Amino acid sequence: MAESFTRLKEVRRIGYLLLLILVASVLFMAGSNYLFRKEVEEAIYVSIFEQNKKRLKEIVDATVLSFSKKEALLKEDMKRKVREEVLNAHKIATSIYRTCKILKCSDNKIKRLIHEALKGYRFFEGKGYIFIDSVKGPVVLNPLFPELEGKNVWNIKDAKGKLVHREFERTVLYSPNNEGFVTYYWYLPGTKKVDEKISFLKLFKPYNWIIGGGFYLSDFKEYVKRILKEEGRIYNLFIVDLNGKTGSSLQERRLLAVVRRLPQKELESGLFINNGSGVYYLRLYRRWNWLIGSYVTKDDLFKEAVVLKGEFMGTMKAALFVGSLVVLVIFSSSTLGIWYFMEELRKTLRELFKRNRQLTKLNREMVLRAYKDNITGLRNRNRFEEDLRKVATSKVNFALVNIRNFREINELFGMKEGDRILRTFGKFLKRLAKRENKFARVYRIRGDRFGLLVTDISEGDFISMVKRIIAKLEQQEFEVGDIKFRLDVVAGISRNREQPIIEAEIAEQEAKKRNMDIYVFDVDLEELYRELQKNITIATKLKDAISNDRVIPVFQPIVDLQTGEVEKYEALMRIVDEDGKLLMPGDFLPVAKKISIYNKLSKKLIEKALLTVREKGIKVALNISSEDLVSSTMRDWLIEVIRNYGVADKVCFEIVESEAFSDLRILESFYSKVKELGAELAIDDFGSGYSNYEYITIIKPDYIKIDGSLISKVVQSKDAETLVKHIVLFSKELNIKTVAEFISSEEILEKVKELGVDYGQGFYLGKPTQLS
CATH class of the missing domain: 3.20.20.450 (EAL domain)
Incomplete structure (x- = not known):
């Protein structure tokens, strides 16, 4: 009896021990699974965070780089729209005049009808309006400054002392088609603030009226800002005007409070800000004192991480469960569970790497747009200036290679064939340069001018190299239809990294004057360079x-x-x-x-x-x-x-x-x-x-x-x-x-x-x- 009682106690002890081992195993597996999930979540978030930072930087840098070109194009576009609106107002006035003359209306009645028709004429979302001045006479219509109507403004000056009305008269009386643009500085409607204004004017000959309309620089900036925001909406691109005292939104006000404490040099080169709401990359466009940036919110980062984690952990849960079950039931089968787990992990990581490659490809495409010539596929002038900044030595070898009389080729064969010839020429130049020096870099600077940059050889070797390249370029046969021809090539060389393009272009022009294939910028040309400056x-x-x-x-x-x-x-x-x-x-x-x-x-x-x-x-x-x-x-x-x-x-x-x-x-x-x-x-x-x-x-x-x-x-x-x-x-x-x-x-x-x-x-x- 005592022996049976002892055995029962041993069985119970073994049972408790097995239960304890089971509970410990469960707790160990649960704890291991929890720590593993945390590490995976952290790795996913860090990866997404770094990729988004890289993407934000590429978006903003590419926007700032292309901004100068867009600014000029958009200003011309806005001037064209103003001209269309003024010409349309002129047509309305002409139509009223002709119709009323047929009906034998008096001139006073015609003038009143034109005044009423154009008084409410608006464009540019209500900010643009039509005004009418008269030659050697009073203001006829000014809907935003009605107190000027009936007054003679012959002697009124703008904020910089320009006699605006006299400039209006000179423009419409002596310009072709009696029309043209005038730039002056005028008060913004409803304020005492002065802003640059560009107006288009057209002479209305029946009454010697000057019909005009325009836009302020501040309106143009808003237009540019809106266009850039529309283009960059998918990238969360934004622009903050640092000239204002406060931002237009809570987000802008918070940014301004942070930015105004930062050094301007850092803003010009670009920097990241990580605050409670998200990650921002900011860069200063100094010309207009605009802060251009892009951001990703922490919610978006979290959502992206949740989606990726869900895809990852969805497959991992089953693997973890099966692995744990195998460990608990048959320890000997644990190898199979680990293998299955690792296979699923490998698949998930492969998907993660695929996502990373897609983001890297997108970033690379953004950089290529900013640094690649769209006709030849070569590096462009922006890339040349970027490469030049990275050169460690103060001496460089730069040649500006030019096709003589290329304009005649364009005129003879047309722009399409001309572009094809430039592409072929650029490919051939790059191939020859790489054969001569594997570190040589070829660029399309502008038009029919190509750049060749080499930094690791002497001046004499570089000159010899350029001569050999020109000789081979001139031997190359080009073909348009049944016509075969060779190109005449000339080059100018500079060794100054401060102004290589200007010096090389002066040397190239000197080579043309002297009927030489190549000329090196030297002391004799320095006086010409100073004279040019x-x-x-x-x-x-x-x-x-x-x-x-x-x-x-x-x-x-x-x-x-x-x-x-x-x-x-x-x-x-x-x-x-x-x-x-x-x-x-x-x-x-x-x-x-x-x-x-x-x-x-x-x-x-x-x-x-x-x-x-x-x-x-x-x-x-x-x-x-x-x-x-x-x-x-x-x-x-x-x-x-x-x-x-x-x-x-x-x-x-x-x-x-x-x-x-x-x-x-x-x-x-x-x-x-x-x-x-x-x-x-x-x-x-x-x-x-x-x-x-x-x-x-x-x-x-x-x-x-x-x-x-x-x-x-x-x-x-x-x-x-x-x-x-x-x-x-x-x-x-x-x-x-x-x-x-x-x-x-x-x-x-x-x-x-x-x-x-x-x-x-x-x-x-x-x-x-x-x-x-």
């Missing part, structure tokens, strides 16, 4: 002066030498730069003629001079060039402008002798037309070289201005005195008045009087000065 600076100042009305006329007196009275003034041009300093004609006129804005400068000077003539009743001499005479448009404009200002009888046109007789028929025709209006003609710098007396007898100008180089020597040189005397006698025979230039002393003044010169001009008689 100087010209770029002057050109920028000239364009800025035109935009901001800083073309200034100064007037030098021309004196009657018999009476000592001022007969007239010569109008001379001065440019005031943004710092208030004067630019002299000798510095800016050659640049103005090179970049084809001389006509714009000349027109501004002439209009301002004529305005002074009309206001002060003086006579004025206006310089015109051979470029002005050759252009039929400019000749017509000169005749029209003196007629419109009503001062033709107070104007004398001056043209330099060396330019006056380049086309005698044109000069005769022009003089005949201005003479009918009462204007006069003077031949300037007469006697400076070979003087054509025969042409003078044909044209018979009103004045001959004797060149200053003769007048300055007339006291010391007998030859100069004799020549001046002959010019005076010749002129008197033809009843032509003479003017002596460059009178700088009492002795010169007395001498020209003695020789019988009629008028004098020079610093001794009066310096150029403003009359306003």
Whole structure:
């Protein structure tokens, strides 16, 4: 009995032990499963987090990189839309006018109908409106500033001092088709804040009205912001204007509070912010002080992790359960459970890696769009600049390879075939470069210009390499249809990493001038480079002066030498730069003629001079060039402008002798037309070289201005005195008045009087000065 009781106790002890082992096994497996799930969840979340950070950075960087191009394209698009709206308003006014004229309505009634029809005309989501000014008269319509209606705004200036209405008149009266754009600074409706405004204007001829409409820079920025947001909606792209004091949403206000404490340099290069709501990548677009960013919320990260975890754990649960059951029931079968578990784990990880590859591919595509040329498939200029920044050495070997006369190929075969030739040329250039140096990089810089960058060889080896490549490129045969031809190739080389493209392009142009295949930028070209830099600076100042009305006329007196009275003034041009300093004609006129804005400068000077003539009743001499005479448009404009200002009888046109007789028929025709209006003609710098007396007898100008180089020597040189005397006698025979230039002393003044010169001009008689 005692023995049975002892056995029973042993069985019970074994049972408790087995139960304890079972419970311990269950707890161990449950704990192991829990820790494993936690580790898997953490790994999934970290992977998703890092991939999303990489994606956000690529999206924002690519947006900032392409922003400058989009800004210019979108501004042109907005200007085109404004023009369409104004032309539509003009059509409405024209339709009302024609219909009412058929019905024999009075002009007052027609004007009221047009006013009512256009008063409520809106565009750009209600921000754009139509206004009407009248030439030399009051404001007809201004729905957002009705207090201006009926008032004359001839003398009203914008925030930068521009006489806006006068600019309106000049644009519609003297531009082709009586229309054009004007930029000025005006008050935002309902505020005292000034903003840049671009308006399109069209002349309504029946009533001499100026119909216009425009948009503010702030509206344009909002338009750009909206377009970028629409394009980037799937990427959660957003833009915050840092010029404002507060954001437009709670999200923006929170961001602003954080961003304003951060260094600007970090924002310009881009940074991540991880706050309670999500992960943000931000980058500053400095030009407009915009913060461009993209984000992913923590909820989205969590959801993505939950989905991936669900897919992963859905298969894992069954594996874990089976594995645990096997361990608990038959320990010997545990190997099979582990194998099954590991197989499912491998499948799930494979799916995770697949997702990672898809995200990496998407990121790579975003980078390619920003750095790849879409015609040739080569790296583009953006990629070149990026690669150049990463080069460690200060010396680089860069060649700009150009196809001579490629424009003729485009004109002969068309743009489509031209692009195909560029693609073939680019592939061949890359293949040759890689054969020469496996580290060589080839780019399409722009148009028919390709870049070749190598950093690991000497200058001599690089020059030899480029020569070999050019020789092989010129041997390559190209084919369009049945026509076969070879290309003529030229290259310029730079070793300066600071401005390699500019230097290489100067060297390339020098190679063309010298009829060479290759030229290296050297000391001889540095002066040309400095001159180019100087010209770029002057050109920028000239364009800025035109935009901001800083073309200034100064007037030098021309004196009657018999009476000592001022007969007239010569109008001379001065440019005031943004710092208030004067630019002299000798510095800016050659640049103005090179970049084809001389006509714009000349027109501004002439209009301002004529305005002074009309206001002060003086006579004025206006310089015109051979470029002005050759252009039929400019000749017509000169005749029209003196007629419109009503001062033709107070104007004398001056043209330099060396330019006056380049086309005698044109000069005769022009003089005949201005003479009918009462204007006069003077031949300037007469006697400076070979003087054509025969042409003078044909044209018979009103004045001959004797060149200053003769007048300055007339006291010391007998030859100069004799020549001046002959010019005076010749002129008197033809009843032509003479003017002596460059009178700088009492002795010169007395001498020209003695020789019988009629008028004098020079610093001794009066310096150029403003009359306003």
